[in-house]
Amino acid sequence: MRSARNGGEPVVKAHTDSLIRKLDAAGLFSESEIECFRRLPIQVAKLRPGEHIVREGDRPTRSCMIIEGFVCASKTTGDGDRQIASFYIPGDIPDLQSLHLGVMDISFEAITPCTVGFIPHEALHRLCEDFPRLGSALWRTTLVDAAIYREWVANVGQRHADSRLAHLLCEILMRLNAVGLADENSCDLPMTQTELGDALGISVVHVNRTLQKLRRDGLISFKSKRLKVLDWKRLSEIGDFDPTYLHLTPPPPA
Amino acid sequence: MRSARNGGEPVVKAHTDSLIRKLDAAGLFSESEIECFRRLPIQVAKLRPGEHIVREGDRPTRSCMIIEGFVCASKTTGDGDRQIASFYIPGDIPDLQSLHLGVMDISFEAITPCTVGFIPHEALHRLCEDFPRLGSALWRTTLVDAAIYREWVANVGQRHADSRLAHLLCEILMRLNAVGLADENSCDLPMTQTELGDALGISVVHVNRTLQKLRRDGLISFKSKRLKVLDWKRLSEIGDFDPTYLHLTPPPPA
DNA sequence: CGGAATTTTGAGCGGAGTCAAACCCCGTGG
DNA sequence: CCACGGGGTTTGACTCCGCTCAAAATTCCG
Secondary structure: OOOOOEOOEOOOOOOOHHHHHHHOOOOOOOHHHHHHHHOOOOEEEEEOOOOEEEOOOOOOOEEEEEEEOOEEEEEEOOOOOEEEEEEEOOOOOOOHHHHOOOOOOOEEEEOOOEEEEEEEHHHHHHHHHHOHHHHHHHHHHHHHHHHHHHHHHHHHHHOOHHHHHHHHHHHHHHHHHHOOOEOOOEEEOOOOHHHHHHHHOOOHHHHHHHHHHHHHOOOEEEEOOEEEEOOHHHHHHHOOOOHHHHOOOOOOOO | OOOOOEOOEOOOOOOOHHHHHHHOOOOOOOHHHHHHHHOOOOEEEEEOOOOEEEOOOOOOOEEEEEEEOOEEEEEEOOOOOEEEEEEEOOOOOOOHHHHOOOOOOOEEEEOOOEEEEEEEHHHHHHHHHHOHHHHHHHHHHHHHHHHHHHHHHHHHHHOOHHHHHHHHHHHHHHHHHHOOOOOOOEEEOOOOHHHHHHHHOOOHHHHHHHHHHHHHOOOEEEEOOEEEEOOHHHHHHHOOOOHHHHOOOOOOOO
């Protein structure tokens, strides 16, 4: 594990650290590559819950790295319903796609207070050009995002409410674990039940009843925005959860 | 429009032509870049309907370009239900993701007789290295695929059966149009109703009834695997269809 | 403390599922 | 040429998961 120290002296954790850890899970990057990441021009900003990062239709010239907080990708349908297509956590760059797609086809918004870092596309393009391996690593993260969308299509398309919810909880816990933001079996779950419903394609009322069922069955506890998984085995069974799609273990070096 | 001719002499259409047209919609590639594409080592193969290109869990060393026919991406849930996450048409490279993700998290299979071309990852990696602009173009196609998955999450998560189906029909017609495989308002629609159901997250029975409704309302005709859209305006309204997410018009040169 | 947002509960409804059978189309082989 | 068979499509009847509407209870936060 690459340390955040610098010359033996503990320093303030750099904003890019969780991103670097994510991109370089196998620890293969050279010092100069890492250095280059750290030198990216980043404009740090704070966001209030509900605040938008970008909206459908925008043509952004920068992308947004999450440093702290939760973000979601959402679409609004013709008759005003909202679908959340994914949640994002620290270390993610939810809208990296805008690097190569002119128009946003989806909105990104904070669902908790967030600290984010905006990186100009220009700088990212240069980074990819100068360090192809970093470019590939970034490309890879967008592919993992795509894998998550695919899994969500299956989740929303085929599973029943309890299974859907269980699946989502497994995913969130496992992703947070991967970036060190969860205890072995508990983590923050700051979204409202409305947001869970919008992510799962079920109504708030039904989210509530389904949560109660999972609690009643001793699978989870969940109060004051804190999730604790009491029985991972059964929860992941009910959720039909297979973490392959999260691609958390990168392939061995070629 | 770049012609498929060569020195004034009509030649056999190269297998990569529809791919090149897709990647270079704006016609910005240099001759040497295009040439490089044409020289990719491609192993052409024929597939029967139902035949798999790759399966969940595989670790492929090549990707697959569709030259002719329809392909789908599918997952099978724990209790045997299938969800189709996307359809693919000629010019697409459905499993390009495997270039950077070790394990397949989804299967790809032919839904009609297909002609495909397998391209070794090695060759693609070299291409990306030597011609960064081509690499970016490939990256971009994977981002468009991701945009389609996102839209499908919303489709399956929020819309009612008739709206879902209408949306899918709009998407297919528009995508086929973009690669010259559709009349202005009619195209092949070779999938079975079971497959449509698996793509939409509704039962075959209900697909059937919904199709009948669209026909009865004079929106489409659909017989012997041929779709004709009789009223695009109303169909796209019912389907709440906004083609932004297909990213068919690339941004102007930077 | 008070108001708003969120969670919870209850009751009734309806879209879509399931099951099962019939029908149809089409290719195959006698 | 027709009988056969199998996949795909269509129909009908019944069921149920999850929705809607509405109100109450609780939590959050200024």
